[in-house]
Amino acid sequence: MAQSLRVWINGSEERISGVAPTTMLLDYLRASGRVGTKEGCAEGDCGACTVAVRGERGVQAVNSCIVPLGAVSNYEIVTAEGLVRNGVLHPVQEALARAGGSQCGYCTPGFVMSLFAAQYSGERGDGVLEGNLCRCTGYLPIREAARSPSAPAADDPYFTSTQPAEAADYSVGDEHFFSPRSLKGALELLSLHPGAKPIAGGTDVGVELNKVGRRNAVLVSLAGVPELRRLTETAAGLELGGALTLSELEARLGGRVPLLETMLRSFAARQIRNRATLAGNLATASPVGDLAPVLLACGARVKLVSLGGERTVALSDFFTGYRTTVQRPGELIASVTVPKPDAPRLEAVYKVGKRGADDISTVAAAFSLELKADKIVTSARLAYGGVAATPVRALEVEQFLIGRPWTERTAAEAAGRLRGLFTPLSDLRGSAEYRRALVGNLFEKFFYEHSAEVAA
Amino acid sequence: MTRMGRGIDRIEARIKVTGEALYTADVPVENVAYGVLVGSTVASGRIRRINTREVERMPGVLRVFTHMNTRYPGEVTPETVGELRLSFSDDRVHYVGQVIALVAADSLERAEEAASLVRAEYEEAAAVTTFEMGLPSVFTPTVDEGYVEAEPDTSRGNFEAAYADAPVRFEARYGTQKYHQTPIETYATTALWEDNRLILFESTQYVVGAQTGMASVLNMNPDNIHVVSNFTGGGFGAKGHLWPHTIRTAMAARELGRPLKVQLTRPQMQTGSAYQARTQQTIQLGATEAGDIRAVSHTNISQSGLDDRVEPATDLTRVLYDFPNLITRERLVRTNHNTGGAMRPPGDGPGLFALESALDELAHQLNMDPIELRRRNHADRDPDQDKPFSGKALLECYERGAERFGWAQRDPVPRSMRDGHELVGYGMASASRLQQAMECQAAVTLHADGSAVVATGVAEIGGGSYTTLAQVAAEDLTLPYNRVAFRGGDSTLPAASGSFGSMVSASTGSAVKLAAMDARAQAARLAVADSGSPLFGVAIEDVVAQDGRLVRRDNPNRGESYASILTRAGRETLRGHGRFVPNEESPFSSYAFGAQFAEVRVDELLGIVRVSRFVGAFAAGRILNEKTATSQAKGGIIYAIGTALMEGVHHDHTSGRLINANLFDYHVPVNADIPSSKLDVIFIDDGDTAVNLLGAKGIGEIVSIGVPAAIANAVFHATGKRVRELPLTPDKLL
Ligand SMILES: Cc1cc2nc3c(=O)[nH]c(=O)nc-3n(C[C@@H](O)[C@@H](O)[C@H](O)COP(=O)(O)OP(=O)(O)OC[C@H]3O[C@@H](n4cnc5c(N)ncnc54)[C@H](O)[C@@H]3O)c2cc1C
Numbered sequence A: 001m002a003q004s005l006r007v008w009i010n011g012s013e014e015r016i017s018g019v020a021p022t023t024m025l026l027d028y029l030r031a032s033g034r035v036g037t038k039e040g041c042a043e044g045d046c047g048a049c050t051v052a053v054r055g056e057r058g059v060q061a062v063n064s065c066i067v068p069l070g071a072v073s074n075y076e077i078v079t080a081e082g083l084v085r086n087g088v089l090h091p092v093q094e095a096l097a098r099a100g101g102s103q104c105g106y107c108t109p110g111f112v113m114s115l116f117a118a119q120y121s122g123e124r125g126d127g128v129l130e131g132n133l134c135r136c137t138g139y140l141p142i143r144e145a146a147r148s149p150s151a152p153a154a155d156d157p158y159f160t161s162t163q164p165a166e167a168a169d170y171s172v173g174d175e176h177f178f179s180p181r182s183l184k185g186a187l188e189l190l191s192l193h194p195g196a197k198p199i200a201g202g203t204d205v206g207v208e209l210n211k212v213g214r215r216n217a218v219l220v221s222l223a224g225v226p227e228l229r230r231l232t233e234t235a236a237g238l239e240l241g242g243a244l245t246l247s248e249l250e251a252r253l254g255g256r257v258p259l260l261e262t263m264l265r266s267f268a269a270r271q272i273r274n275r276a277t278l279a280g281n282l283a284t285a286s287p288v289g290d291l292a293p294v295l296l297a298c299g300a301r302v303k304l305v306s307l308g309g310e311r312t313v314a315l316s317d318f319f320t321g322y323r324t325t326v327q328r329p330g331e332l333i334a335s336v337t338v339p340k341p342d343a344p345r346l347e348a349v350y351k352v353g354k355r356g357a358d359d360i361s362t363v364a365a366a367f368s369l370e371l372k373a374d375k376i377v378t379s380a381r382l383a384y385g386g387v388a389a390t391p392v393r394a395l396e397v398e399q400f401l402i403g404r405p406w407t408e409r410t411a412a413e414a415a416g417r418l419r420g421l422f423t424p425l426s427d428l429r430g431s432a433e434y435r436r437a438l439v440g441n442l443f444e445k446f447f448y449e450h451s452a453e454v455a456a
Numbered sequence B: 001m002t003r004m005g006r007g008i009d010r011i012e013a014r015i016k017v018t019g020e021a022l023y024t025a026d027v028p029v030e031n032v033a034y035g036v037l038v039g040s041t042v043a044s045g046r047i048r049r050i051n052t053r054e055v056e057r058m059p060g061v062l063r064v065f066t067h068m069n070t071r072y073p074g075e076v077t078p079e080t081v082g083e084l085r086l087s088f089s090d091d092r093v094h095y096v097g098q099v100i101a102l103v104a105a106d107s108l109e110r111a112e113e114a115a116s117l118v119r120a121e122y123e124e125a126a127a128v129t130t131f132e133m134g135l136p137s138v139f140t141p142t143v144d145e146g147y148v149e150a151e152p153d154t155s156r157g158n159f160e161a162a163y164a165d166a167p168v169r170f171e172a173r174y175g176t177q178k179y180h181q182t183p184i185e186t187y188a189t190t191a192l193w194e195d196n197r198l199i200l201f202e203s204t205q206y207v208v209g210a211q212t213g214m215a216s217v218l219n220m221n222p223d224n225i226h227v228v229s230n231f232t233g234g235g236f237g238a239k240g241h242l243w244p245h246t247i248r249t250a251m252a253a254r255e256l257g258r259p260l261k262v263q264l265t266r267p268q269m270q271t272g273s274a275y276q277a278r279t280q281q282t283i284q285l286g287a288t289e290a291g292d293i294r295a296v297s298h299t300n301i302s303q304s305g306l307d308d309r310v311e312p313a314t315d316l317t318r319v320l321y322d323f324p325n326l327i328t329r330e331r332l333v334r335t336n337h338n339t340g341g342a343m344r345p346p347g348d349g350p351g352l353f354a355l356e357s358a359l360d361e362l363a364h365q366l367n368m369d370p371i372e373l374r375r376r377n378h379a380d381r382d383p384d385q386d387k388p389f390s391g392k393a394l395l396e397c398y399e400r401g402a403e404r405f406g407w408a409q410r411d412p413v414p415r416s417m418r419d420g421h422e423l424v425g426y427g428m429a430s431a432s433r434l435q436q437a438m439e440c441q442a443a444v445t446l447h448a449d450g451s452a453v454v455a456t457g458v459a460e461i462g463g464g465s466y467t468t469l470a471q472v473a474a475e476d477l478t479l480p481y482n483r484v485a486f487r488g489g490d491s492t493l494p495a496a497s498g499s500f501g502s503m504v505s506a507s508t509g510s511a512v513k514l515a516a517m518d519a520r521a522q523a524a525r526l527a528v529a530d531s532g533s534p535l536f537g538v539a540i541e542d543v544v545a546q547d548g549r550l551v552r553r554d555n556p557n558r559g560e561s562y563a564s565i566l567t568r569a570g571r572e573t574l575r576g577h578g579r580f581v582p583n584e585e586s587p588f589s590s591y592a593f594g595a596q597f598a599e600v601r602v603d604e605l606l607g608i609v610r611v612s613r614f615v616g617a618f619a620a621g622r623i624l625n626e627k628t629a630t631s632q633a634k635g636g637i638i639y640a641i642g643t644a645l646m647e648g649v650h651h652d653h654t655s656g657r658l659i660n661a662n663l664f665d666y667h668v669p670v671n672a673d674i675p676s677s678k679l680d681v682i683f684i685d686d687g688d689t690a691v692n693l694l695g696a697k698g699i700g701e702i703v704s705i706g707v708p709a710a711i712a713n714a715v716f717h718a719t720g721k722r723v724r725e726l727p728l729t730p731d732k733l734l
């Protein structure tokens, strides 16, 4: 087991030892004097801690407050301090300063790094800024800065390592961070260390480590497991590897699963999507997990693997109760298969949150209907998040729709039934009544927004 | 050529984008120990026992500080300390999150670990955890030594009679939430002692306040306290006072004989600093059919915490319009919460949400344009003080704001405007803010190389003070802006005003102006007395500054630069001093005014409100730096969109615990909530020369004040639904 961990920080190679593998990258940076990177929340919510990293997935902006050191072995890390070369500001710094994008300035290094990383991904527009909070500027000048186009220089001075970013194991005392390089390796580690926890993007695990403490943690990272990162198109459909990140899915789906792609755009924010994985989102079995309703509406199946073999379950049978699933100890989600529809379907996905972006759902809904030529519904999948202990399908209303004409009346009647179907809870994001109303209203919205499509 | 008013980039922009700007927690301090705070888990009671012994045995733990080992040597002063009964004073617990222990260890991880193992046993007592619970015991506060500064009731004319006689009457109740300022930087403090001198790095809006407040509680000479706050990562009122943890940290550092650093976690922010108290307000309006408002009563019940404190929501009702018969009342409800404080915009924000919503409702009832109703009741003089305003251009704000916004396109009928599936609504509100001032000082030093340095201990919290104040000096000296450096954020510099109450530009700006004038006068005196100077023998009053030189008024070609005056006099530097003392006896009443216009789009099926356009027109004196002012104004408008649409602190009714003390659940606006570049700010010169030397008024608060009402009024116009309780969350509209 390696007792030290190698990283490059702002161009210099560094060997770290004696610092727990679950120490967050942010804490390490700040404790080692690189205080340009700020902490605003330690939970991935504010983006003040954003740094750019280059690892197995290329250059990305990440929230360093929830990335454990173990997860960045052999990464190159660039912080706001590292951007200035020979006293000259980086173009994104220059643009931000010019536009008046920094008032109190506490959020600024985080914005700088989001803009910087976007140069590499080629991402443009407001999406780049969604994961960074600013209380002073009201974002407008920052948006302006984001518009000044710039691209990495040909002789990029920031990411210079020629070493492949191969994840390596790292231990300090009883704390281990394993980075297996095969699925078998990962499964063996899990069976060898019964208390070990799989970690993929760590966007849930990282928050938990910060909140609950991190003594004697044994983590098995799935980030570098090649079998979990494949995207394969088969006759049956599209098989998505469990450890694909949401950013990777956005980049690679290419219009093949429009429902999922739409949802991905309103999932958290860029820094989170750069780390969070498909399987991680399903494994947490959060009742407001955003990918589940979409995948339920797609009729997806989940492949589970263990040392004993593999099995496939329908996603609709995967969740068993509040934050519980059919997963057994030592079992991993290998992939999710989205079946290819036999015929074109009428589909839509909605996410209602408390603010315009970067929030979990109050209610999420995904609808998928198949209509015959005379507008008779022949198949229906209506799925929701945020209305029950698990993501759910509205099976009764699906049944009701089948055989009925797709008309305003049917939609209204279905909406009425939907409103009475679930018994959601009240919380900060919305009262139970509001959620019940949404369950129906979203379906009506679906009808209004897509009736023209059907007529055509 | 004027150097003011232009869009000049911030002095500190460069070091902010590179990460070099040092905030409190960033300042490296040798051998520093780390402190982590532990909050109580109950809302009321006494601490029976804390397992400090056990925790102190953990590796790396230096000491655990609690009420058992705390004695404050001095006294608490309400002007500078946020909570009068300091935590650790005794074994009593008054609210969830009250600091009951400070764990110091040799590393942050160890301090966190140890703090997580601190356990207290409590003798719990009944607690009033919410506003509703306390409401039955609502009471009239009395002016005290603490935070109840003004008489709770005021009146003029005869409200009862006028209301009874009014042909049109309106009455409604409004509510605003408990809000937290939520700056992105959490509060941080590092204390170190050098002999008997305390050096305190502090996230603060008020360097002098931190110094004097600390001096009072620690019973020390303020000269032995050195407060440093180079940059503060946003305050909005949260960092206007000293909070108990800072005081205990300073004492603990002394007891440990080692520097100690404490940074609040995000969840600790909601109980470790101020917040804006929840209010419930009742407004009665009596008017004529023609819209002359004859009678107004405005009663505000604000939620108080550990110390009685009024969230003064009725102040502007006395001033903003010419209401002849008026009653205002402030009432309190005591709850087991920490002490509230100022949050941008204090008092007037909640207050104008109620008043400006009520006026909109009355206008609707009267079938009258909301602007017309306001015009009809315009106050030409301050009806409260019975004084003329030093400058008021509110009518122009209505006019120019309405024009820019396109108010004329508004169909007055609610629900009449649509865009696809969305309902569209226009709403407006007035805004105003008293111009506060504070005694303060500044120095302007001319150097023999021709540059100048402005020094005043102001905290830079984001408003661009360093830049604006350097500009004030540059303008007076007629030096190019880049020849003027700025030093601030330090209590060893001349004492500046606090960076709150929108008063930096006006108060500290005036002090800087006086200091520059003093430096210029001294230089002139040197020159006229020096036979080698082209100004030799010229009468002092005939020497003026121009293009960075002192010249003869009647012949600008005759003169010389500051550099040559100083060099010839053999002076390295020449220091001008400025002291600004507010004029308590001013014959004028000074306010900034504004009119704010919102366009909203409401998705009827989802209840979601989106602000699609916003125009703010402000008459706030002379704008010292258009660029920082515009950016601050836009930021303030968007800040208040949060207040209007999504923010609010929530407590569990039974336990009093905080439910959303994090950025995941306490929602502040994100980029996507902001109208895409359709946010306009207009500054209107009100020609006010009496308000202060610079003719400048603060804008930090007024820009936020009318926003929630303008949005609520627009939502009514869009949907026909009147929401009287902020925030306007979707469930209120379905
Ligand atoms: C700021 C923020 C915003 C967020 N916003 C949203 C949102 O809008 N919508 C939403 O749905 N969620 C949101 N989330 C939660 C979301 O990021 C996670 O659910 C994420 O998808 C989890 O993926 P991960 O790879 O990071 O999981 P990790 O944190 O690595 O793991 C999560 C859990 O899954 C297990 N696990 C991971 N991979 C596998 C596998 N292959 N097989 C079996 N078990 C596995 C882990 O052991 C762990 O128990 C947000 C989180 C944060 C911090």
Ligand code: FES
Binding pocket: A038, A039, A040, A041, A042, A043, A044, A045, A046, A047, A048, A049, A050, A063, A064, A065, A066
């Ligand atoms: S500190 Fe807020 S996202 Fe990391």
Ligand code: FES
Binding pocket: A101, A102, A103, A104, A105, A106, A107, A108, A133, A134, A135, A136, A137, B184, B233, B234, B462
């Ligand atoms: S500039 Fe203050 S939080 Fe962004």
